[in-house]
Amino acid sequence: MGSDLWSVGQWLALVEYELLLFAGVFFLIGAADEFAVDLIYFYKRWRGELRTLRLSTRDLPHRQLSGLAVVMIPAWREDKVIGHTIAHALSAWPHEDLRIYVGCYANDSATLEAAMRAANGDPRLRIVVNTKHGPTSKADCLNRIYEAMTQDEQRTGRQVRMVLLHDAEDMVDPAALPLLDRAIERAEFVQLPVLPVPQPDSRWIGSHYCEEFAEAHGKGMVVRAALATGLPAAGVGCAFERGMLSEMERQRSKSGPFAERSLTEDYELGLRVALAGGRSRFLRVRDEAGVLVATRAYFPSDIASAVQQKSRWVHGIALQGWDRLGWSRGLGEWWMRLRDRRGPFAALVLFSGYLLLVLGTLSFLLRQFGLGVAWKPDALLLWLLGLNVASFVWRGAMRYAFTAREYGRTEGLRAVMRIPVANVVAIMAGRRALFAYLRTLRGAAPTWDKTEHDAHPARAFGDNSPQSGRKLGEVVK
Incomplete structure (x- = not known):
């Protein structure tokens, strides 16, 4: 019994490590993409080319x-x-x-x-x-x-x-x-x-x-x-x-x-x-x-x-x-x-990140009972994590700034707190879109999948x- 649990702990640690590497790399690529847009925007603003x-x-x-x-x-x-x-x-x-x-x-x-x-x-x-x-x-x-x-x-x-x-x-x-x-x-x-x-x-x-x-x-x-x-x-x-x-x-x-x-x-x-x-x-x-x-x-x-x-x-x-x-x-x-066109892949990366959060919590709880496997990230992984944390802070600041400009500071703060909600919606929408697209590949005609409005x-x-x-x-x- 103990051996089986130890084996589960080892597999959990391995999956956790691989997910951390996968999500960390692609989160960073996405952050670099957004940061490039930010740089162009602020450079053009500084040059006076983007005046409203x-x-x-x-x-x-x-x-x-x-x-x-x-x-x-x-x-x-x-x-x-x-x-x-x-x-x-x-x-x-x-x-x-x-x-x-x-x-x-x-x-x-x-x-x-x-x-x-x-x-x-x-x-x-x-x-x-x-x-x-x-x-x-x-x-x-x-x-x-x-x-x-x-x-x-x-x-x-x-x-x-x-x-x-x-x-x-x-x-x-x-x-x-x-x-x-x-x-x-x-x-x-x-x-x-x-x-x-x-x-x-x-x-x-x-x-x-x-x-x-x-x-x-x-x-x-x-x-x-x-x-x-x-x-x-x-x-x-x-x-x-x-x-x-x-x-x-x-x-x-x-x-x-x-x-x-x-x-x-x-x-x-x-x-x-x-x-x-x-x-x-x-x-x-x-x-x-x-x-x-x-x-x-x-x-x-x-x-x-x-x-x-x-x-x-x-x-x-x-x-x-x-x-x-x-x-x-x-x-x-x-x-x-x-x-x-990054929506479906972004949904996959986001899902990997939230799955990593769940598995990390489970791994932590197992270790508290002496059943998990402790592991330490290497220097490269620590750098990857640090850059991702910094990019997340930057993205939150951008989201606050652009939202507050149009809606006020209170809504700007809410925008930062709503980031997990937006991510969950994106994950669910990506999955739904993929299956709908697969149906059209099998011959189904696209339909007017409109939303209802009552206000x-x-x-x-x-x-x-x-x-x-x-x-x-x-x-x-």
Whole structure:
């Protein structure tokens, strides 16, 4: 009996050592990757090349547009939020040259009714009913909207100048439309930042998106733009020049520019703009009070919905993206594609790290009863551990800094404490995405694996508009 237990202890020590080596090496590689982005960001900031624009945005919502602007919103079972989105957008953007196209389905009467009620007779709203029963796919819904827009162009003889993409749960910024109208003059694709709204009822799950987008859209996308690599579209708060969408449709040789078999058609479309020679721009603008002009929305507030949403991102970007977009020749582009596709492997490394934590605890407990095998790490392993600890502290500081800049110091501290939560969600999403991808390899068609939304940020803000000059974390408590 004692011999068997001693053998178990030896095997446990061996597995612990190997996991420590595996996780330590790849954690360090990931940290080096992030640190390289940090260095570029701070170097460019020091050179004065990454200044966030400061504009007087008070009169922007009433400035005449340079041409017809279309907002496309695909909606399937969004009756709880679509009305708030439409009403707020029509109010925030009073421009005569605005058209909002909402794609619905005949077998989703609740969403249809909510959209019509929200319009309140405003002729700028167009409701497009898909001839297929839903859900199809988000890209299919967008292509149906695109078809209706093209028919309206032919019927009225007036060409659309730019097309914006938004989701059914978004709260648009009043300054966003005129800013995009101006920016599209010098680019074929423009992306504004996305700011998730903190959720008092979901501090750990729903609010962990805050720090992820604060860092991704405060640093990651900024560095991509500085390196002149292709910019992925977030699917919300982004605008495409009308001619570029026609070019995307021509390249597909099908009706509509959106890839219907892609789970992340927005991400793919943004990168294809660069591949087609188009100019892309990530636009960060603050108003007089220092508030970022951005799209705001609630994100999933429970673990199942968060995993579902993130698994779709991992599946579409990391796994489908490899198949559909391949690898670019440029070093900067290759690096960014590699960063986009690291999700499944990052989930494996994170899982190894947490498994190591469990095994290390078990090994410690066995040694307390004289059953385990004590071992000491060599000098190389100690250096590896030390560098990983230092990199973790640095990453925590970056997460705090970028989150606090947009949400306040309290939310910045919460962001650091939520790191384990984000890691667990990433592990579960990576596993779910891998199995979903394997099913598609066996012939299964990708489905619109959408998340449910039952709350809209417009309710939370009330009189505290985003332009109030207060941090989001201070407004939403």
